[in-house]
Amino acid sequence: MTAAKRADARRNQATLLDAAAAVFVESGVDAPVREIATRAGVGMGTIYRHFPTRADLVVAVYRHQVDACTEAGRSLLAGPTDPYAALGQWIDLFVDFLVTKHGLADLMRSDNAGFETLHTYFLDRLVPVCTDLLAAAAAAGAIRADVAAYELLRGVGNLCIGAGQDPGYDARRLVALLIAGLRHNPVA
Amino acid sequence: MTAAKRADARRNQATLLDAAAAVFVESGVDAPVREIATRAGVGMGTIYRHFPTRADLVVAVYRHQVDACTEAGRSLLAGPTDPYAALGQWIDLFVDFLVTKHGLADLMRSDNAGFETLHTYFLDRLVPVCTDLLAAAAAAGAIRADVAAYELLRGVGNLCIGAGQDPGYDARRLVALLIAGLRHNPVA
DNA sequence: TGCTAAACGGAACAGCGCTCCGTATCTTTA
DNA sequence: TAAAGATACGGAGCGCTGTTCCGTTTAGCA
Structure with a gap:
């Protein structure tokens, strides 16, 4: 369906979810966005593109x-x-x-x-x-x-x-x- | 007792209290420190000297x-x-x-x-x-x-x-x- | 009227969220 | 396979916070 996304994008999204989950456990859900980005090995832009707001990330x-x-x-x-x-x-x-x-x-x-x-x-x-x-x-x-x-x-x-x-x-x-x-x- | 403070200091403390009270009503107790300082017509340093932490101000x-x-x-x-x-x-x-x-x-x-x-x-x-x-x-x-x-x-x-x-x-x-x-x- | 200690002011630093755009990578097509 | 176009990436940079620090001003006293 909406699988029209690029492969690396899908991969990054998964990576981000894992990283976020891990960081949330360690530092709480209010951890700095930079921390999650670093943990996932991606830039700030990437995280905001996939999850425009922190709430989107948390929900995911x-x-x-x-x-x-x-x-x-x-x-x-x-x-x-x-x-x-x-x-x-x-x-x-x-x-x-x-x-x-x-x-x-x-x-x-x-x-x-x-x-x-x-x-x-x-x-x-x-x-x-x-x-x-x-x-x-x-x-x-x-x-x-x-x-x-x-x-x-x-x-x-x-x-x-x-x-x-x-x-x-x-x-x-x-x-x-x-x-x-x-x-x-x-x-x- | 501890009235050994300078007159301007005491005046400023009172001014700050009034300003803080007013700002708290308008913008909530989490209003920016700068806003309170501006409202009181004093600098950042003054507010922190009188109330080292926001909690001190709130308590006061x-x-x-x-x-x-x-x-x-x-x-x-x-x-x-x-x-x-x-x-x-x-x-x-x-x-x-x-x-x-x-x-x-x-x-x-x-x-x-x-x-x-x-x-x-x-x-x-x-x-x-x-x-x-x-x-x-x-x-x-x-x-x-x-x-x-x-x-x-x-x-x-x-x-x-x-x-x-x-x-x-x-x-x-x-x-x-x-x-x-x-x-x-x-x-x- | 000086002189000194107290108090002042705000520039400066650090940490945060969020944006923006030049660059890199993927995907498609010839 | 190579080139073009679309898509996604990265991180410098902006604005807004709290907080500190120190050169400057001023009150109070002799």
Whole structure:
């Protein structure tokens, strides 16, 4: 189809993805662009031609994992698991994903123009699944029904910011509290 | 006491504080240092002499409000309010404070060296009050007792990041959920 | 009115994202 | 196989940051 690209270009794109993935692990997703370029053995121009914005690069690197998370959600929904437990398990997966990628959560909340690509990709995949999970749990009477998936995901994403850099801060615990807060309870 | 400073120095310090406060409102707490210096009509050197790090400047600007928040917590504790409600009201105050200062929450979670001043000041004041509020609510049997004030404040701070820039995201709502999650509930 | 220490100002340096265009390489075609 | 045209590459360079450093100015005192 769109395979009309030159061979070296395709090769460089793959090299860049590998290099970026490696650098992201080592130095976080906010590593200098130059570092990635050097690591891949290419020039600055090349990286920007393949990935016009950093968000494009990040999306390309993590696309698979986001898709996997989405599918896991669908499985959970289809499976026999209690809807509230399913929601909890899925959120755990999401948190694990964010927490293990140094600095990804920070990027997610970035309001800088140019990160819309990232928002779009992540949210387009995850919001629908999350919406269904929430609906199922609400239908089962386990949680309140007035919380939007978008808002919840943003909240969870925010709670994951800085996780792992501060021994006194456990994002998973706090996310668990947030999810617990979804339950119907005596508060108005 | 330490009033051994020259008159012009004291004047400049005040001018800088005013300028910084104004710029923070207009452009957020992450406004370029040059902007603040220009606004105050001083050079770069002056600003760095008075406030070696940005955190020092931020602390100086918001010191009063943090103190006010602390005192409000003490009042709430001493007053007749139900402990759980008191906790909720105090958290609301804190959230209001963070949300109205464009970008303050972002700074709070910054792990950059040099922001310890900010962490130290904010947390040194707020953690003790929050600890007491939590303890009171726990003693009244309203909430679980295994959540540290530090962690809760970090969580709330994180939830406030980016608030007000996204119409679909309401930090107050999510914080309320988090607090609701503190209640004893059927979940393990 | 000097004199000195304190304070000032802004040029200068370093690190970053991003662009731009001369050069090199691939691919196609004769 | 060789030449032409299209495509991709590389990295110097620009603009914007934070931060330092030191020659110059000025307040306060004798």
